[in-house]
Amino acid sequence: MGVKLLLDKAHVEGIRYYDVYRREGGYRSVEKALKMSPADIVEEVKKSGLRGRGGAGFPAGMKWSFIAKPEGVPRHLVCNADESEPGTFKDRYLMEFLPHLLIEGLIVASFALGSNATYIYIRGEYAWIPDILEQAINEAKANGWLGKNIQGSGFDCEIYVQRGAGAYICGEETALIESLEGKRGNPRIKPPFPAVKGVWDRPTVVNNVETLAAVVPVINMGGEAYSKIGVGKSTGTKLISACGNINKPGVYEIDMTISVEEFVYSDEYCGGIPNGKRLKACIPGGSSVPILPANLLFKTAKGEQRMMNYESLSDGGFATGSMMGSGGFIVLDEDQCVVKHTLTLARFYRHESCGQCSPCREGTGWMEKILKNIETGKGKMTDIDLLWDIQRKIEGNTICPLGDAAAWPVAAAIRHFRDEFEWHVNNPELCLTQNFGLAHYADAREVVA
Amino acid sequence: MAQFTEERLAKVKEIIARYPDGKQKSALLPVLHLAQEQFGWLSSETMDYVAGLLQIEPIEVYEVATFYSMYNLKPVGKYMFEVCQTGPCMVRGSEDIIEYIKQKLGIKVGETTADGLFTLKTVECLGACGYAPMMQLGKHYREHLTKEKVDAIIEECRRNAAANN
Ligand SMILES: Cc1cc2nc3c(=O)[nH]c(=O)nc-3n(C[C@H](O)[C@H](O)[C@H](O)COP(=O)(O)O)c2cc1C
Ligand code: SF4
């Protein structure tokens, strides 16, 4: 069993409620933090090596140290609970089952950043979760952890929950800020960065739910001790939401020293592939990151075992690697069609493009159309190159990274599964009733055996 | 005339108080949710009413209402089945579920049954990929869907509708 820092108490009966949570050691990090200076807290988070868990992996302590502190201007912490990247459902788990852990982390972070009004921006579809969070906030307030003069420290803090209304783009931090201001979720051009000009033009830090929850163990154990868990720049633990063709879909906390193979096959985690099927491919970090065929999933191009951490998952770059991303781990078995799966993702990005930049707005639509043609046996060989060309023209040419996020899955699918695309073109009738199957993307397990 | 209940008006006030003075526009998304809860969908009359409440221009409300997928700009059935169709749900059988609902209710995606009870909609990933196939029904998710579960949900809705009439 790996180290658990976030979900260690998840199965304690009643942990959703304050009394149980407090009895189990909850809110100790707030007690500790209020005795420290905000700058020292930032220092601890820096030392911990904690990286943002929302997808980009930016060091949290460093982000906090960038927040501008102009005289007389209030600052805000905003918790990004928009969680809309296909394959990702870990923040939901934290909020539903351990709401106090998030609230505790938010109080510590609010104190460190000097935020007297902190907002949780949650995707609108998670419509029942604001009630859970508000209940936890009210309990925390009733016990003196929120409100005026928290625990006699002189620090005031309120936490508010704001629901979005169905827009993936509002997970992008500047779109989120626009949305919080009551506008369409159109990302802003950076700079200025939110740390200087965020919500209502005030200095703002936006962090993911899991990042903020992880602040609790960082403060409790100290940054130094936290940094010793994991490996290299992948410190601490990471929540992985696993789905697709596996026996045990769900949310798992891993310390980042286990191998991808163990994660897929161990009964402690995914529990293998159902019905004796073989593994075909995996998208290891949410829909935006490159898909990997089985042979590259368990072993890097150098022949080393691939591990579940930031560095190892991206080993080989986009040519032969992928990314940790948001931790949305999507497994496809031998019966799945990569073209069709990629089509659903292309449709998703077309649907979610905010429409501000033409390469993204037009390109996502074209990619969906061409993929649909190929999938339904109406594609031409030249369409594959056209797809490649379009994705390249989107990548790097847009205001926000949604363009890249839309381009990468298509690029990786063609890069690794080109023969499957060609097979569709060459077999326009057959591809309607049958799938390409596993072909040479052998299940790494068999190669090993 | 669109008019909030007293309870909702109090809620609007409470929400506006969360933001700095003069930033009441920030309340727009939550207030539109309240409006949709009460009226079922957002007519232009309702949107104008919300604009008045928040002292912003009607166009600012239209802009937002048309951007976000959860706001209904036309009337919908009493029960809206929003079935996720993105990759992870697709590999766990969402297409079969969508087909089954279509047959069972005799409507296509985007349509409402003649009795006004059911609307079928397909949506993109709702953050329940590990519990697929799934749909949103009102405030909650229905997960691990099977044909039997769909039957039971339809029955449940019919019973509730009959009980409320
Ligand atoms: C299109 C798009 C969608 C995003 N969605 C989310 C999201 O749902 N949740 C999240 O925490 N970060 C999301 N991000 C990343 C945020 O912009 C931001 O980097 C993150 O909230 C920072 O938090 P962290 O440093 O704690 O990870 C998204 C980014 C993009 C470009
Ligand atoms: S890249 Fe796409 S989503 Fe991002 S700002 Fe441009 S059009 Fe909008």
Ligand code: FES
């Ligand atoms: S893909 Fe359906 S809930 Fe995520």
